[in-house]
Amino acid sequence: MRFAAALALLILGACPTEICRAASDVVSHIQWLSADAPAHKSKGPSYGITELLIAFMDSEWPQVQHQLLTANSKRSWQMIGSGEPACHTTAVHTxxxxxxxxxxxxxxxxxxQLIVNRAHLAALPLNTKGEVDLPQMLRQGNLQGALVEGRSYGAVVDAAVASRPAGESLKFFSSQGFGDNVLQMVLKGHADFTVDFDVALRTLDERGIVRSQLVGLPIQGASEPLVVGIxxxxxxxxxxxxxxxxxLMSSPAGLGLLRSAGTRWATPEILRIYGPRLEQFYKERSKLTHYP
Structure with a gap:
């Protein structure tokens, strides 16, 4: 209620017409890149915000043509790196x-978190908090891992992966969505572990896939929430x-969209632990823009 009242007091406009027109002199078309296929194509629920985001942009920034392009992480970052007129909808900010x-x-x-087949739990180097020592696990090299090529898992995990010893204990695969293909590899025993987010496991549940043999464990040093951005x-x-x-994302309408989309990612346990930080994040988001 307090957050809603604060939003009601904001006088920020979503996108003043003259400002939108000025931007549209340069930006006439945006390809919105997302690895998460639309729900009607994936034949299951979508935890991404891409469809909501594009509908919002169509409404609030109609001077620009908005187009969805489903692309895996590797292709998306190749396009961004080469300067194409494309923006990723949900990229881990590093x-x-x-x-x-x-x-x-x-x-x-x-x-x-580390997602591992339950049969390999005894082989994991754990600290006293039950967190996986990922660099040590990669040095041991006794388990076969699978990750999504071009994807970021946060600074701590990315650094551990980049500094791993040479060898074949970790392989990379192209994958769309929330790494479904890689999760299925671990589920079927074609790989021993992967790294992914809680929401990825929930997509398996929602699609009726039994994944009782998969266990998600925290990774040592990677306890902070990750910032995701456009x-x-x-x-x-x-x-x-x-x-x-x-x-647009700092406007009352934009913040309403983000809060609504954020609840798709959150469970009651997540909200219990991180609720105050989420509120602070949206409060700060409402007060500033990164590029005045």
Whole structure:
């Protein structure tokens, strides 16, 4: 209630017509990149916000043509890196990616976790808190892992993966959606572990896939929520696009969309632990834009 009252007091407009028109002089078309296929194509629920986001942009920024392009992480970042007129809808915000893209932060998500077949629990190096020592596990090399190529799992996990010893204990695969193909590999015993987010496991539940043999464990050092943002190329087109996107996402209507979409990712347990931080995130989001 307090948050709703605060929003009611905001006088920010969603997108003043003259400002939108100025941005549209440069930005006439945006390809919205997402690895999460629309719900009607994936034949199951979608936990992404892409469809909601594009509908919102169509309504609030009609001067621009908005088009969805389903693409895996590798292809998306190739397009952004080459400066194409495309923006990723939900990209983990990392310092490395800032070299390629401008970001407008829109979500906080739980940190990634190690997802392992229950049969291999005894082989994991755990600390006293039950967290997996990922660098040590990769050094041991006794388990076969599978990750999504081009995807970020947060700074801690990315660093551990980048510094792993040479060898075949970790392989990368192209995958769309929330890494469904890779999760299925672990489920079927074709890989021993992967790294993914809680929401990915819930997509299996919602699609009626029995995954009782999969266990999600926290990763040592990766306990902070991750910031997810919209990412546009770091060039003149991308700056013009991200400025308007940023303003729209800071408006009352934009914040309402983000809060609604955020609940799709959250369970009651998540809200219990991270609820105050989520409220603070949206409060700060309402007060500023990254690119004035």
């Amino acid at each position: 310092a490395e990616r800032e070299k390629l893209a401008y970001f407008s932060d829109i979500l906080l998500v739980l940190p990634a 990412a546009c190329p770091r060039n003149a087109w991308g700056l013009s696009a991200i400025r308007q996107i940023d303003k």
